[in-house]
Amino acid sequence: MKHLPKHLQPRWRYLAVELEGWPDASFGRGTFQRDLWFAAQNLVGDTGSAEVDLSVLRFAFEDGAGHAIVRARRGETDRARAVLACLDAVDGDEVGVRVRGVSGTVRACEEKYIRSPPEPTDQRNVVFENAERRAVARDGRIDVRTDDAFVGATELDL
Template sequence: MKILPSSLREKKRYIAFKVVTESGDPVDRKVLLDEIYFATQTLLGDTGSSEIGYRLMDFDGFRGILRVNHGAVELARAAIATVYVIKGTRAHIFISGVSGTIRAATEKYIVPENIASTNILSIQIRHGRMSGTAVREKGDEIDIVPDEREVLKRGNTRYLSLTSSDTVTNQQE
């Protein structure tokens, strides 16, 4: 059987969400999907469930990304909003946002809450007119949150990244 060309395939949307339970424990992937499918089946029936076309792309126990069909985003949001119990524990699913790609959903709506502490965490860096706070070190790279938030808006990003060669040249100047 041949694969459909991309121009004939149905478009997808990605829903970024966060699960909050009363106990605060992480949620199992399969249990979450079962609850979402049950809520969708109860609210929309067989035809409505088939229109949505759920697929859980990524989930870490608290946050995740759910793929749905382009025309069924509002149905999916309505069905997800009806989930109030997950495996006997009261829970709520907060939808952070909807995006056209996984990358955009991750960058815009899945905020890294627990940044691992490093030896440079929260060190103030200044160079010329630019200044910011180093928040993460990964190998030769340093992630910096600039003090001037307008830089982030113009670049449509959360932080700037420098390599060790950038910092060495800055120190020599």
């Protein structure tokens, strides 16, 4: 099968996406892709979802923080950003999604927006609500483990 001429090949844009969740959140590329497709289908419908054509190319998520590179058709980046903004949970785990930037190639996307080292996490014991509890600290933010979930706090709250 012959390749299409360059002027007929589809053009893509690559979105660098930062992911942040609770420290015990764990999900993989496949579940993120599935929930992204569902979000696109719910927001822009079947035909709009096919026009945006979102696909996860690179994915890393560990200890409640990670990143992804999402591919979208050129000219559809606004709708792709809207779909990503609608994504609030993946596989039942609450997640914060932030688009760090858009690029024309995967390599430029990684170099500009993702090459920073991962945030260091620190496990420690803190006093919260008059009790000693386990906590995970990341860049001034502290996630305190309560009986059944995590609570977000800062240094001043402890």
